[in-house]
Amino acid sequence: MKKITILAITLLSSIVGFAQFNQGRMLVGGSAEFRTISDKNKSGGTTTTNGTRTTLSVSPSFGYFVIDQLAVGASVDMSHSKWNAKTSNDVDNNTNSFQFQPFVRYYLPAGVFFQGKFGIGTAKTNYDENYDDRKYNTSSLALSAGYAIFLSDNVALEPELGYRTSKFKDTDSDTKNINSGIFLRIGFQIYL
Numbered sequence: 377m378k379k380i381t382i383l384a385i386t387l388l389s390s391i392v393g394f395a396q397f398n399q400g401r402m403l404v405g406g407s408a409e410f411r412t413i414s415d416k417n418k419s420g421g422t423t424t425t426n427g428t429r430t431t432l433s434v435s436p437s438f439g440y441f442v443i444d445q446l447a448v449g450a451s452v453d454m455s456h457s458k459w460n461a462k463t464s465n466d467v468d469n470n471t472n473s474f475q476f477q478p479f480v481r482y483y484l485p486a487g488v489f490f491q492g493k494f495g496i497g498t499a500k501t502n503y504d505e506n507y508d509d510r511k512y513n514t515s516s517l518a519l520s521a522g523y524a525i526f527l528s529d530n531v532a533l534e535p536e537l538g539y540r541t542s543k544f545k546d547t548d549s550d551t552k553n554i555n556s557g558i559f560l561r562i563g564f565q566i567y568l
Contacts, residue, residue, distance in 0.1 A: 406563065411540065419551045429458070437451035474498055487524040537561075539559070
């Protein structure tokens with residue numbers, strides 16, 4: 377009897393979870409992300425590893441299921457990062473960035489999802505020492521996998537693990553800053 381009850385609950389959970397990902401539904405929510413990545417500069421043909429960048433970001437988002445289990449949408453990523461220098465000629469700095477990030481997300485019936493995001497935006501870096509602030513054009517690409525944990529019929533927590541690479545192009549020179557690494561993101565979605 378115990379096995380039948382567990383099987384029935386599992387089957388019912390799968391059906392309820394699948395119903396959330398039907399064509400025409402919307403998802404509204406957002407996420408918070410924490411990441412620590414290695415920081416590199418590329419100027420001309422030379423690439424230098426400079427230190428570690430720790431970032432916290434918040435991203436409100438909206439998506440629409442164009443077909444069952446496939447949602448497209450966009451988020452607005454607002455982030456703050458701190459860079460700890462590893463070389464003697466570099467200084468610590470803080471960067472604030474803003475990106476528009478279209479995304480594609482595919483759900484498996486059990487609530488597991490895979491997501492790809494591409495972002496474009498701007499950033500400004502403030503230095504701790506006597507250096508001029510810098511402005512950048514930014515782009516990013518992130519691939520991730522997550523799981524929708526339904527708290528009710530329409531509300532879910534969504535832990536997500538992925539890999540992200542970001543590029544910061546200085547607006548006053550041809551210097552590019554490249555960051556890449558693994559991230560952990562926690563999302564909160566309402567399925568309408």
